[in-house]
Structure formats: structure tokens, C-alpha cells
Amino acid sequence: MTEKLQYEQAVEFDVDLDAEALSIEIDAPESAAVAEKIEYRKRIASDQPVPAKKHMGQTAKNRIANTVIYIVLSAICVVWLLPFFGIVFESFRCESTGLAGYIFPKKWGFDNYVRLFTDENSNFLKWFGNTLMMGLITSVVQTVFVMAVSYALSRNRFKGRKLLMNLMLVFGMFPGFLTLILLYTWMSDWGLTMENAPWGLIVIYIAGSGMGYYIAKGFFDTISHSLDEAARVDGATQIQIFFKIILPLSKPIIIYTILMGFMAPWGDFVMATFMANNTNAGYNVAAGLQWLLTDSMINEYYTTFCAGGVLVAIPITVLFMLLQKYYVAGVTGGAVKG
Amino acid sequence: MEKKQTSPLVKVVLRDGSESVNEQVLLFEIEGNSYCASAPRTHTDNNAREIILCHRVKPSADDAETEVGKQVVSYWEQLPRGEEQDRVFDEFCRLYELRQQEKQRREMQAAEYLKLGKWQRFVYRLKQFFRAVPAWFASFFKKIGKFFKNVGLKIADNAVDLFNTFKNGSWSTRVSFLVMGFGNFVHGQWLRGALFLLMQGAFIVYMVLSGAHWLSLFGSLGEVATKEVYDSVLDITTTEHIDNSFKILLYGIITIFFIFAFAYTWRLNVKQCRICDEITRSGKKVKSAKEDLKSVIDDQFHKTLLSLPVFGIVMFTILPIIFMILVAFTNYDYQHDGYNNLFTWVGLQNFNTMLSFGSGLSVAFGEILAWTLIWAFFATFSNYFLGMFVAMMINKKGIKIKKFWRTILVMTIAIPQFISLLYVSNLFADNGIVNAYLIKWGIVSSPIHFWTDGTLAKIMVLVINIWVGIPYLMLITTGILMNIPEDLYESSRIDGANGFQQFAKITLPYMLFVTGPYLLNSFISNINNFNVIYLLSGGGPARADWGDMGGYIAGDTTILITWLFGITTGAEANYKMASVIGILIFIVVSVLSLIVFTVMPSNRREDDYS
Numbered sequence: 027m028t029e030k031l032q033y034e035q036a037v038e039f040d041v042d043l044d045a046e047a048l049s050i051e052i053d054a055p056e057s058a059a060v061a062e063k064i065e066y067r068k069r070i071a072s073d074q075p076v077p078a079k080k081h082m083g084q085t086a087k088n089r090i091a092n093t094v095i096y097i098v099l100s101a102i103c104v105v106w107l108l109p110f111f112g113i114v115f116e117s118f119r120c121e122s123t124g125l126a127g128y129i130f131p132k133k134w135g136f137d138n139y140v141r142l143f144t145d146e147n148s149n150f151l152k153w154f155g156n157t158l159m160m161g162l163i164t165s166v167v168q169t170v171f172v173m174a175v176s177y178a179l180s181r182n183r184f185k186g187r188k189l190l191m192n193l194m195l196v197f198g199m200f201p202g203f204l205t206l207i208l209l210y211t212w213m214s215d216w217g218l219t220m221e222n223a224p225w226g227l228i229v230i231y232i233a234g235s236g237m238g239y240y241i242a243k244g245f246f247d248t249i250s251h252s253l254d255e256a257a258r259v260d261g262a263t264q265i266q267i268f269f270k271i272i273l274p275l276s277k278p279i280i281i282y283t284i285l286m287g288f289m290a291p292w293g294d295f296v297m298a299t300f301m302a303n304n305t306n307a308g309y310n311v312a313a314g315l316q317w318l319l320t321d322s323m324i325n326e327y328y329t330t331f332c333a334g335g336v337l338v339a340i341p342i343t344v345l346f347m348l349l350q351k352y353y354v355a356g357v358t359g360g361a362v363k364g
Numbered sequence: 365m366e367k368k369q370t371s372p373l374v375k376v377v378l379r380d381g382s383e384s385v386n387e388q389v390l391l392f393e394i395e396g397n398s399y400c401a402s403a404p405r406t407h408t409d410n411n412a413r414e415i416i417l418c419h420r421v422k423p424s425a426d427d428a429e430t431e432v433g434k435q436v437v438s439y440w441e442q443l444p445r446g447e448e449q450d451r452v453f454d455e456f457c458r459l460y461e462l463r464q465q466e467k468q469r470r471e472m473q474a475a476e477y478l479k480l481g482k483w484q485r486f487v488y489r490l491k492q493f494f495r496a497v498p499a500w501f502a503s504f505f506k507k508i509g510k511f512f513k514n515v516g517l518k519i520a521d522n523a524v525d526l527f528n529t530f531k532n533g534s535w536s537t538r539v540s541f542l543v544m545g546f547g548n549f550v551h552g553q554w555l556r557g558a559l560f561l562l563m564q565g566a567f568i569v570y571m572v573l574s575g576a577h578w579l580s581l582f583g584s585l586g587e588v589a590t591k592e593v594y595d596s597v598l599d600i601t602t603t604e605h606i607d608n609s610f611k612i613l614l615y616g617i618i619t620i621f622f623i624f625a626f627a628y629t630w631r632l633n634v635k636q637c638r639i640c641d642e643i644t645r646s647g648k649k650v651k652s653a654k655e656d657l658k659s660v661i662d663d664q665f666h667k668t669l670l671s672l673p674v675f676g677i678v679m680f681t682i683l684p685i686i687f688m689i690l691v692a693f694t695n696y697d698y699q700h701d702g703y704n705n706l707f708t709w710v711g712l713q714n715f716n717t718m719l720s721f722g723s724g725l726s727v728a729f730g731e732i733l734a735w736t737l738i739w740a741f742f743a744t745f746s747n748y749f750l751g752m753f754v755a756m757m758i759n760k761k762g763i764k765i766k767k768f769w770r771t772i773l774v775m776t777i778a779i780p781q782f783i784s785l786l787y788v789s790n791l792f793a794d795n796g797i798v799n800a801y802l803i804k805w806g807i808v809s810s811p812i813h814f815w816t817d818g819t820l821a822k823i824m825v826l827v828i829n830i831w832v833g834i835p836y837l838m839l840i841t842t843g844i845l846m847n848i849p850e851d852l853y854e855s856s857r858i859d860g861a862n863g864f865q866q867f868a869k870i871t872l873p874y875m876l877f878v879t880g881p882y883l884l885n886s887f888i889s890n891i892n893n894f895n896v897i898y899l900l901s902g903g904g905p906a907r908a909d910w911g912d913m914g915g916y917i918a919g920d921t922t923i924l925i926t927w928l929f930g931i932t933t934g935a936e937a938n939y940k941m942a943s944v945i946g947i948l949i950f951i952v953v954s955v956l957s958l959i960v961f962t963v964m965p966s967n968r969r970e971d972d973y974s
Contacts, residue, residue, distance in 0.1 A: 088762060095757045102754065103772045106831070110779065112797070113787050125790060127800025171676070174669035182666040190674070197682055199953045201892050201925055204946040205684035207691075207932060207939055211610065233680035236673030263658075264665035293780040296894055296929065312782040316899070319786055328790065335783035346778030347771070354774075357836070358843045360882075 110339075116332035124325035138333035148327070149306050150334055153314035156224040157291050157338075160310065163228050165287030168235040172283050173276070176239040177268060180246035181254065194237050202234070206300050213301065223301040223308035230297065231290065241360040245279040246272065282356030285349050292342055311338050493959065522631065529638045537637040544630060547637030551644065555653035560633045567626045575619040582616035585609040585694065586706040609702035613694070617686055621678075692943035697914070698936045707940075714944045728910035728918055729945075733952070735822070736923040739897075740890040743829045744883060750830055751837020752845070752875060756867075758838070759845055770842070773835040781832065785899040788828055789815070816905045818920035825921050829896050840882065841875065848874050884960045888953050892925045903930060914938030924949050 112129060117138050119131035142150045179187060209230055213219045218226030249272060257267050273280070291298075295312040302308035309317065315334045318327040346353065480488055530538060536550035545560030581587070586607030593604045643650050651659075660668050692714055694700075700707035720726050758769045776784070792798050792814040799811035814824050852870050861869065876883075897903060903922035910918055914937055916930030924945055932942045 092760070092762050095760060095763060099754075099757060099763075099769050102834075103769065106773060106776050106835070109784055109787050109791065110776070112791065113783065116787075125793060125795050125797075127795065127797060127804070129797060171673040175673045178666035178669040184666060190670075193682070194677065196954070197677075197685055199888075199957070200685050200688075200950045201928065201946050202681075203894070203925065203928060204688045204943065205681060207942065208614065208684040208687045209680065230680060233676035236677050237681065263662040265661035268665065268669075289780075293782055293895070295782050295899065300933065312780065316782060316786060319790070324790075332787070335787065339779040339783055342780060343775060343778040347775065350774055354839055354843070358840055 113332045113335050116329055117336045119329050123329050125328055138329045141330050142333050148330055152307055153309050153311045157310040160224050160228055160291035161288040164231045164291060165284045167232045168287040169280060169283045171235045172239055172242050175236040176242035176246055179239060180243045198237055203296055210301060219301050220303055220305040221307040226301050227297060241356055242279050242283060244359055249275055278352050278355050281349060281352040285353060526634060529634055533638060534641050537641055540633055540637045544633045547640055551640040551650045553650060553653055555656050563629050578612055578615040578619050581612045585612050585708045589704060589706045605703060607706060609706045613690060614687060688943045688946060691939055692947055694940060696940050697938045714940050718944050732918060732922055732924060732927055736891055739923055740887050742826050743890045744887045746830050747833035747837050751834045752841045754834055755838045755841040755845055773838050777835045781895050782899055789900045815901050818905055821901050821905060821921050825897060825900050828900055832896060844878050884957060891953060894925050897921055897923055898926050913941060
């Protein structure tokens with residue numbers, strides 16, 4: 027009880043100091059919020075449970091509403107899935123390679139997939155390998171970093187903590203792309219651009235990963251402090267608490283972080299293009315496949331692009347669907363806690 | 365005495381040893397110390413002398429474990445009896461009175477507020493916000509003043525402390541002023557000593573070898589770019605590169621970072637020697653190197669955890685951003701690349717070019733900024749409401765195969781965005797499938813220019829963004845929607861509310877309350893939503909009347925971030941302007957966050973609603 031109170035109080039202070047740091051006058055909106063709360067409570071209190079009356083027309087009306095909803099949902103599903111079927115159909119089109127004005131191919135075949143791996147311009151295997159490597163390495167190291175930062179910030183109150191969090195908040199408001207101008211020069215000094223761009227990107231992804239601590243910190247905040255206390259009483263060191271108590275409880279958030287880290291390189295277009303600097307061998311799938319669609323290439327490679335898209339989408343989708351539960355938990359938690 | 369803040373819940377240990385959790389607490393400062401005074405609610409004015417005074421330790425690491433109450437510093441009792449006690453007590457009473465008045469005022473305010481309607485409340489809050497603006501500025505400048513005052517005071521404190529340490533310290537401490545870590549060695553802390561010494565060595569070597577050079581050129585960013593060198597052996601003239609503005613700027617910043625780090629370490633070194641002295645003097649033993657090593661995984665474990673990630677952030681995020689901020693004050697572009705042609709400081713000239721009214725660039729900037737904000741607004745809210753709508757449809761009682769609908773939508777999240785966006789972009793191309801079918805079915809006679817007509821392109825990116833965003837929002841809102849207590853709907857239905865009223869009065873307020881921070885985040889990420897814009901329309905159709913910058917002509921759908929990309933990746937890369945745009949994006953984002961955080965009530969205490 028006592029710890030809880032004091033903890034709450036510490037949190038209370040955190041909030042107040044926050045507001046102070048941002049130099050915000052909080053009085054008025056706060057009182058407004060309080061008023062709203064009071065009103066809400068009153069509303070709940072006055073809600074008397076009354077036995078529900080059944081209208082005659084209720085069920086029929088409901089049925090109509092449900093039918094409408096089924097129709098709308100079906101329509102939504104069609105609209106949302108259409109492009110993906112479109113890509114698949116395009117990828118099997120053999121009679122032409124550019125844009126075509128129809129959905130169903132006239133001649134079906136695997137030509138585009140073959141081209142994807144054999145054509146001199148398409149370096150698909152290399153791109154895929156680059157991206158896979160980036161995804162694997164980044165996801166592991168990034169997870170270690172994120173866990174470390176979020177645990178340290180969630181469980182400890184140390185000097186400079188607030189400063190560190192504010193710094194990350196403020197610098198996070200700059201567009202990240204801006205840093206690339208310097209980082210490109212830097213990486214090229216170390217030979218980590220052009221065909222080695224994947225390695226440079228790995229360094230950049232990992233180095234910045236500590237900034238994305240919010241969601242994991244929110245998760246750690248919800249783990250009861252009494253666990254730590256108990257372990258502390260039993261003589262556990264901090265490192266033991268971290269590895270033996272907190273981490274085993276954090277499986278969902280760890281999987282979420284790994285998943286996010288793994289998926290990021292597949293969709294990263296900006297950084298990959300910038301770091302590879304027109305070197306085909308340094309592209310990831312996003313940069314590479316987009317390059318197939320540039321004005322001079324599109325007429326010859328449009329269907330090849332679609333084949334590549336299918337090959338990229340399949341493994342990612344399967345992985346994602348398997349771990350969907352964790353993704354949903356992470357995203358929802360992040361949305362609620364901000 | 366200055367009233368500092370009021371805190372709603374503080375536990376206080378009364379003088380008779382009992383504990384009391386109290387709402388009536390005042391925190392205030394007497395001569396720089398924080399105190400809290402508390403009057404238990406049960407106590408009437410008659411025995412208001414029971415007002416307790418306790419020392420409030422600064423909120424810190426130990427806060428959770430100690431002592432807030434236990435450490436009832438008997439400040440009160442230490443005071444000379446009689447007059448002094450009475451004076452302090454009177455002061456408390458006055459503050460208590462003030463607090464009561466303030467509370468009453470707030471309650472009245474709240475009562476007034478309750479009478480207002482939905483929109484009036486919003487207007488009220490907005491008014492409050494703008495009314496607060498001048499006060500902010502005042503407090504902002506006051507804070508800056510205070511900040512500098514504090515820095516000054518801190519430096520003075522440190523100087524005094526250093527002087528005292530030197531005066532009173534042992535000989536080893538005095539040597540440590542020159543040779544870092546010496547004191548630690550003497551006290552047997554070889555590990556700390558070695559680290560300090562290493563730091564000093566590294567600093568001296570670095571400064572002599574290169575740091576001083578970079579620093580001396582930092583003011584001019586280099587004087588000579590190239591020099592013709594005649595080689596008498598080979599009888600040829602070669603061009604030799606001397607200064608490199610880019611490197612000077614970069615290493616100049618790094619050197620300054622390093623100097624600060626060194627100063628901090630030096631101060632730490634002196635402080636540790638003083639502490640060692642004190643510990644030895646009191647007859648205890650100082651921490652051994654072994655204990656130091658152990659603390660790395662124990663009580664200092666958080667520092668171990670943070671070290672590498674924070675180093676990464678400093679080197680790869682903070683340093684580059686500071687570098688780019690400084691670039692905005694130079695003339696760094698493809699003509700002044702810093703290697704063949706040096707660049708130099710130009711002051712505020714770039715901002716002037718960008719923001720001066722009427723010139724080509726500032727017109728482009730104004731329009732692009734406006735479109736960026738419009739885009740972010742519509743992209744955020746259209747997704748939000750439609751996503752919520754879809755989630756509600758799936759959630760509705762009696763709808764079957766809920767999982768199936770959700771899975772289909774979630775699947776579209778899994779597929780990398782660039783694939784679907786590039787495909788959809790080509791779907792709507794002049795010779796794409798959509799136009800082909802429209803012509804075939806005789807709906808139009810010539811292709812609709814989805815991407816080359818400015819207004820149409822804007823609508824298209826917004827619509828397709830809805831297509832991209834709904835699954836995410838469906839996911840996020842589904843869980844939250846299910847948390848809304850069912851009986852709220854039940855009872856409102858009995859009261860005769862229809863579906864729309866339920867949505868407006870129950871669902872929407874709840875959702876806005878809970879997802880407020882998310883809305884802000886997604887607004888900000890939409891301001892920087894590169895992928896959707898770039899992969900769909902590429903920022904086009906190009907607007908020739910804006911002129912080009914950095915070899916890139918911005919277009920109708922260009923938002924700030926794609927503009928930045930275009931300017932820096934072209935053959936005539938214009939880094940200085942890119943930095944200016946980056947800084948302006950930062951300003952827009954931070955001002956918006958500040959406004960939203962103030963106006964929205966939902967950012968504080970989310971638990972209240974559930």
C-alpha cells in the first residue's frame with residue numbers, strides 16, 4: 027500500500043514536472059477535464075438498470091441492418107483485396123511486359139518469375155538477400171537496444187532521466203531523413219554505401235533504434251513493481267531481475283519488437299534508395315523493385331515487378347499472420363498510451 | 365517564500381507518528397528548499413496548529429522507497445520557539461487559505477463549464493488556450509532567464525566547491541586536479557583511476573593531433589580549398605585539396621562535444637576524490653574496484669543498459685541533426701560542396717530566402733506547407749473515422765465470421781506498402797487498367813489524368829491513403845471499442861437513443877479520450893508520410909511556376925518531406941535549403957504538439973474513464 031502510494035505520487039510528480047518542462051499552463055484544461063469526469067461519473071450513477079423492452083419491429087430492423095453491413099463488409103473486402111489479386115494476375119501475364127488495360131492475362135505462365143532471376147537488370151536474388159540480412163540482423167540487435175532503453179527508463183529514476191527522455195522527444199520531431207545527408211558521407215568513408223549499403227543501413231537502423239522505446243516502456247510500466255521488490259529482498263542483482271524476472275514476462279512485447287524490426291527493411295524505401303545511390307547491387311527489395319518501374323524501365327519490367335512483389339509479399343504475409351496477435355497487442359497498447 | 369505547486373496526494377507522517385494520506389497539501393519553497401505542509405481534513409480551524417511541516421525531498425530515484433513521510437524533518441521543531449514558529453505558521457495558514465480559495469474558484473469554474481454544450485466547451489477550451497498564450501511566452505522567457513541564472517549559479521557553486529576541495533583536500537586530491545584519476549589510484553580504486561587517466565590521455569592526444577586544428581577553422585569553415593602543387597620529379601602540377609568545410613563543420617562539432625564531455629569527467633574526477641577523502645576521514649572504506657565492477661550489473665545496471673543505445677543515438681541522430689541545423693546557416697549546396705569549393709557561414713540568409721514574402725520560393729513554401737497540413741488533417745481524420753466505422757460494423761452484435769473480416773483487412777497490412785502503392789499508382793496511370801476499362805465501357809472518351817491534374821491528384825492520394833490506413837485503424841479501435849461498458853449502450857437505448865446518438869454521445873467521446881495521443885502521433889507521422897505521397901504521385905504534377913530548387917520542381921501533391929527528398933537527391937542538391945525545410949518541419953510539428961497537448965484533456969490520466 028505504502029509503496030503504491032508513493033509510486034503514484036512519484037508518477038504524479040513526473041506529470042507535473044513534464045508540464046512544467048513544456049512550460050504549459052495546465053490549470054484551466056485540467057479543471058475542464060475534472061468537470062468532464064464528474065459529469066461522466068454522475069451519468070453512470072444515474073443509469074438505473076431497467077428491464078429491456080422488446081419492440082416488435084426490432085428483430086426485423088436488426089436483420090435489415092445486418093444485411094446491409096454484410097454487403098458493405100463484402101464490398102470492402104473486395105476493394106481491399108482486388109489490388110492484390112491484380113498483382114498476382116499481372117505477375118502471370120506472358121503476352122506483354124508493360125502496363126496492360128485488362129485484369130486477366132491472355133497468356134498465363136511463369137515467364138516473369140524466370141525473368142526476375144535471370145534478367146541482367148533484375149538483381150532480385152541479391153535484393154532479397156540484402157533485405158533478409160538487414161531484417162535478421164536489425165531485428166535482433168534492435169530488440170536488445172529497445173529492451174535495454176525501455177527497461178532502464180521504466181524501472182529506474184536516475185539523474186538525467188527526464189533530460190534524456192526530453193532530448194529523444196525533441197530530436198524525434200526532426201524529420202529523420204535529414205540525418206542521412208551526413209550519415210551518407212560518413213558511411214561512404216567507411217565503405218558502407220553503394221553496394222555495401224545494406225551494412226550501412228544496418229548500422230543506421232540499429233544506432234537509432236533506442237528512440238523507439240515508447241511502446242516497450244509502456245509495457246514495462248504495467249509490470250508490477252512488487253516483483254522487483256520481492257526479488258531484491260531475496261538478494262537478486264539488477265541484472266538478474268532484468269533477465270530472470272522482467273524479460274520472461276515480456277514475451278509479447280519482445281516478439282512485437284522483433285517483428286517490427288524485421289519488417290522495417292522490407293518497406294524502407296527512402297533510406298535504401300539514398301544509401302545505395304544508384305548502385306543496383308546495394309538495393310533492398312523496395313528500392314530495387316521501384317527502380318524497375320522508373321520511366322525508362324516500366325514498359326519492359328512492369329510484370330516482372332509484379333512477380334517480385336508477389337515473392338516478397340508471400341513470406342512477409344505468412345510471418346505476419348502467424349504473429350498477428352503480438353502485432354495487435356503492441357499497436358493497440360501503443361495507441362492507448364501514445 | 366514562493367508557492368510552488370499543489371499535489372493532490374501526499375502521505376504525511378504526523379508528529380505523533382501516525383500516518384495520514386492527505387489532499388490538502390502545499391508545496392512551497394523557503395530559501396530554495398522545498399517543503400510541504402499539510403492540514404489533515406478532519407482538523408478544524410481551532411487546532412489548525414496541527415498543520416504539519418515536513419521536508420519534501422526532491423522527487424528523485426529514491427522517492428519511491430523513502431522517506432517522504434518518514435523524513436519529517438523537524439524543520440518546525442528546529443525553529444526557535446515562539447516568534448519564528450508563529451511566523452512560519454502564519455505563512456502556512458495564509459497559503460492554506462489561498463489554496464482553499466483557488467480550489468473554490470476551480471470548482472465554480474467547473475460548474476460553469478458543465479453548463480456548456482459540446483461545442484461551447486471546445487470553444488471554451490480553445491479560448492483558455494489562447495488566453496494562456498501570453499502567459500506562456502512570459503513564463504517561457506522567465507524560464508530561459510531562470511535557466512541562465514541556474515547555469516550561472518551552478519557554475520559559481522562548482523567553482524566554490526572546486527576551490528574548497530582544493531583547499532581542504534588531501535595531497536592526492538590536489539594532484540588529481542592535474543592528473544585525473546590520481547586520487548582514485550591512491551585510494552586503491554585502480555579501475556576508476558585508469559578510466560579517468562585514459563580519458564585524459566585520449567583528450568590530450570586528440571586535441572593536439574586534430575581537435576585544435578578543427579576548432580581553429582570552425583569560425584570560417586576553411587580558407588583554402590585547393591592548391592596547385594608542382595612536382596619537380598614528375599614535372600606535373602597536381603591539385604591538392606587543403607581544407608574541407610564539411611569535415612571542419614563535422615569535426616568541429618565533435619570536438620566541442622568532446623570538450624564538454626572532458627570537462628564533465630574532470631569535474632567528476634575531482635568530486636570523487638573529495639568523496640574518497642571524506643570517506644577515509646570518517647574511517648570507512650572506499651568502494652573497491654571489484655565492487656565497482658559489480659555495480660555495473662547491479663545498482664548501476666541501468667547505465668550499462670543505456671550506454672550503447674544512447675551512444676548510438678548521440679552519434680547517429682543528435683550529432684547529425686545538430687550538424688544539419690548548422691548547415692541551414694551556411695551556403696552548403698552542390699556548388700559549394702565543401703571539397704572543391706568551400707562553404708561558409710551566411711547567417712539567416714537561407715531563412716530569408718525561404719520565408720520572404722512574394723518571391724518564388726516563399727510562394728512555393730507557403731503552398732506546400734498549406735497542403736502538408738491539409739493532407740495531414742484529412743489523412744488522419746478520414747482514416748480515423750472510417751476505420752472506426754469499419755471496426756464498429758465488424759463488432760456489431762449478430763455479425764458472424766468476425767474473425768474472417770478482420771483477417772482479410774489485417775492481411776493487407778502485412779504486404780509491404782511499396783508493392784501495393786506502386787501497383788495502385790499504375791492502376792490509375794493514364795494507360796492503366798482503370799482508364800482502359802472506363803474507356804472500354806464508354807464512360808469516358810479520353811483517359812482521366814489522375815496524376816497529372818493537380819486537384820484530382822490531391823483527391824487521389826487522400827482516397828488511396830484511406831485504403832492504406834483503414835486496416836490499421838480497424839485494428840487499433842476494435843480493442844478499445846470492446847472496452848466501452850456495454851451497459852452504457854444498453855441504458856442509452858432504453859432512454860430512446862438511436863444508433864447515431866449513441867455514437868455521438870458515447871462511442872466518440874470515449875474514443876477521442878482514449879486515443880487522443882494516438883491521433884496526435886498519427887497527425888505528425890502523416891506530416892512526414894513520405895511513402896504514400898512519393899510512391900503514388902511522386903509529388904507531381906510539377907508546378908513550373910514555382911521554379912526549381914536543387915534541380916527538383918515541386919508539384920501539387922508535394923509535401924514538405926518529399927520536397928526535402930527531392931532537393932537533396934537531385935544532381936544540384938541544395939543541402940542548405942533542405943536543412944531549412946527540416947527545421948521548419950520541426951517547428952510545425954513541435955508547435956502542433958504543444959497546442960494539442962494543451963487543448964486536449966485526454967492526455968492526462970487515461971485511467972479516469974475506465
